[in-house]
Amino acid sequence: MSFFGKLKNRLFRSSSKLEEGLDAIVEEGGSAEPDAPSAPPRPPETPPPPPETPPERPDEVPPGMPDEAPEPDLPEEAPVPDDPVPDLPPAEPDPGPAAPPPADPVPQRPSESVPVTPLEIPQNDLPPAPETPVEVPQDDERGRRAPGLVGRLFGRGPAEAPVMRRTLDDAMIESLEELLIAADMGVDTALRVTANIAEERYGRRVSTREIKELLSEEIARIMEPVAKPLPLYPARPQVVLVVGVNGSGKTTTIGKLASQFRAAGKKVVIAAGDTFRAAAVEQLQIWGERAGVPVLTAPEGSDPASLAFDAMAKAQADGADLLMIDTAGRLQNRQDLMEELAKIVRVIRKKDPDAPHNTLLVLDATTGQNALSQVETFRKLADVSGLVMTKLDGTAKGGVLVALADRFGLPIHAIGVGEQIDDLAPFDPDEFAAALTGLDA
Numbered sequence: 001m002s003f004f005g006k007l008k009n010r011l012f013r014s015s016s017k018l019e020e021g022l023d024a025i026v027e028e029g030g031s032a033e034p035d036a037p038s039a040p041p042r043p044p045e046t047p048p049p050p051p052e053t054p055p056e057r058p059d060e061v062p063p064g065m066p067d068e069a070p071e072p073d074l075p076e077e078a079p080v081p082d083d084p085v086p087d088l089p090p091a092e093p094d095p096g097p098a099a100p101p102p103a104d105p106v107p108q109r110p111s112e113s114v115p116v117t118p119l120e121i122p123q124n125d126l127p128p129a130p131e132t133p134v135e136v137p138q139d140d141e142r143g144r145r146a147p148g149l150v151g152r153l154f155g156r157g158p159a160e161a162p163v164m165r166r167t168l169d170d171a172m173i174e175s176l177e178e179l180l181i182a183a184d185m186g187v188d189t190a191l192r193v194t195a196n197i198a199e200e201r202y203g204r205r206v207s208t209r210e211i212k213e214l215l216s217e218e219i220a221r222i223m224e225p226v227a228k229p230l231p232l233y234p235a236r237p238q239v240v241l242v243v244g245v246n247g248s249g250k251t252t253t254i255g256k257l258a259s260q261f262r263a264a265g266k267k268v269v270i271a272a273g274d275t276f277r278a279a280a281v282e283q284l285q286i287w288g289e290r291a292g293v294p295v296l297t298a299p300e301g302s303d304p305a306s307l308a309f310d311a312m313a314k315a316q317a318d319g320a321d322l323l324m325i326d327t328a329g330r331l332q333n334r335q336d337l338m339e340e341l342a343k344i345v346r347v348i349r350k351k352d353p354d355a356p357h358n359t360l361l362v363l364d365a366t367t368g369q370n371a372l373s374q375v376e377t378f379r380k381l382a383d384v385s386g387l388v389m390t391k392l393d394g395t396a397k398g399g400v401l402v403a404l405a406d407r408f409g410l411p412i413h414a415i416g417v418g419e420q421i422d423d424l425a426p427f428d429p430d431e432f433a434a435a436l437t438g439l440d441a
């Protein structure tokens, strides 16, 4: 199955939620019409007013981070300071010559981009081309596949499904806003997207299919600028620091990326930097075996920075193309984590002043709006250069990716839609928008 097929199947919770919501909105105030082009635009009776009172923000970023089970091997938690400690990595890129300029966090010009080969769909996943022409089913006005022969025999032909259309008025705009907010798009993004859809169409009668297409276009437009593959640099090894809260999918993402890089002919080394959790190290070793990539470990409880230094030395000695460093995600003790990440960066810079070349923040889509506060927090802890969003297959909260793109503009390098080694793909805004809105690509 193609990756889009997988994405669409697996994003069903988000898309069906949006799809059903859109159907309901159009049906609620609309009426069935023969399948004809929508009525010509008529001038608005009143200009489209901005919403008088913006809807409440029920799903805005909740305070704090997700509850994480306290880890028994952790020391008593210290209070979390609001301000970073002085010796921490700056939120903004260093002004030094080796550091990336503020406008563009990329330290050097990438020599190539990852997903062209390593993250692309394997060709043998694609269905074989048909030898004889086949009848291609067309989508109906509601974005559903037209029935085949059997469907028509049972009287489910498109002619019998009248197209519902509804006038795009204030009430419909408000319902759309609420639907998008409920789909975790965030209040600001939902209001902007809806306003853009309503612009120039206010007062027109629109079908569900048209609304879906408009929504999909708007979402793709927001996502386009952030859809950037992981850049590759001439540096050897290119150091990729992977950060994120416990359970967000760091280990799995490292394993998937390592496997894809290796398949693309790159020599990869992994460092198991979460030395405080034996289980995390074991998981990474399993992924290393699957990917055929060496995993450097250190005794439980040892200094992650020292492991990172050793891993850097080994990767350099081995002529590795990539060194991927896993890190701990204990946000319960933010101060310790901050210092730990800062120390890792300090020591690897002794070997390469430009390292790390990428700092990937791995986010779990199922946390919904909480992902926004995780980005804010990790940007204070580390110089985050890009995002990977995991678990898009298990959530109705895929809309949060739109909010993230809209608010932070950080590159989204890849998305995870499953636990298998090939369930990671470059982020494609059009595919994502179509899958989210329930359209067929």
Ligand SMILES: Nc1nc2c(ncn2[C@@H]2O[C@H](COP(=O)(O)OP(=O)(O)OP(=O)(O)O)[C@@H](O)[C@H]2O)c(=O)[nH]1
Pocket (backbone or CB within 6 Å): 244, 245, 246, 247, 248, 249, 250, 251, 252, 253, 274, 280, 283, 328, 329, 390, 391, 392, 393, 394, 415, 416, 417, 418, 419, 423
């Ligand atoms: N459904 C689904 N599950 C995923 C995806 N990515 C990771 N997971 C699962 O999420 C769980 C946590 O993933 P890990 O990779 O161990 O997360 P981590 O951030 O390394 O967690 P710690 O080791 O606790 O720091 C595992 O059960 C993974 O199989 C994904 O894209 N889809």
